[in-house]
Amino acid sequence: MPEADPHTLLGLSPDASTSDVIAAYRRLARIWHPDVTDDPAAAQRFAALNAAYQRLLAAATPSTGAVIPIHRGQPAVQPPLVAGPVQITHQDDRRRANDA
Numbered sequence: 001m002p003e004a005d006p007h008t009l010l011g012l013s014p015d016a017s018t019s020d021v022i023a024a025y026r027r028l029a030r031i032w033h034p035d036v037t038d039d040p041a042a043a044q045r046f047a048a049l050n051a052a053y054q055r056l057l058a059a060a061t062p063s064t065g066a067v068i069p070i071h072r073g074q075p076a077v078q079p080p081l082v083a084g085p086v087q088i089t090h091q092d093d094r095r096r097a098n099d100a
Contacts, residue, residue: 006053025049029049
């Protein structure tokens, strides 16, 4: 059996970006994972999807062996560091204190 085009298996165009490949694989993996579906062909289909995903990522990864970073909800900016107790007052309370 000839090996199918990885873009076709994942439902992507040949000029799809790496983020498109990752998104398509995750979407299809949720459908075809053998633990999720009772379809007898799910294991074969999932293996084909996984192989296509690995081939496309290997082609997109630089030859230096660098790993493509996947950001999983990490904050873009670190929250401010607060040292010690913080007193929060309502703006009206501050106005009243300044008026007195």
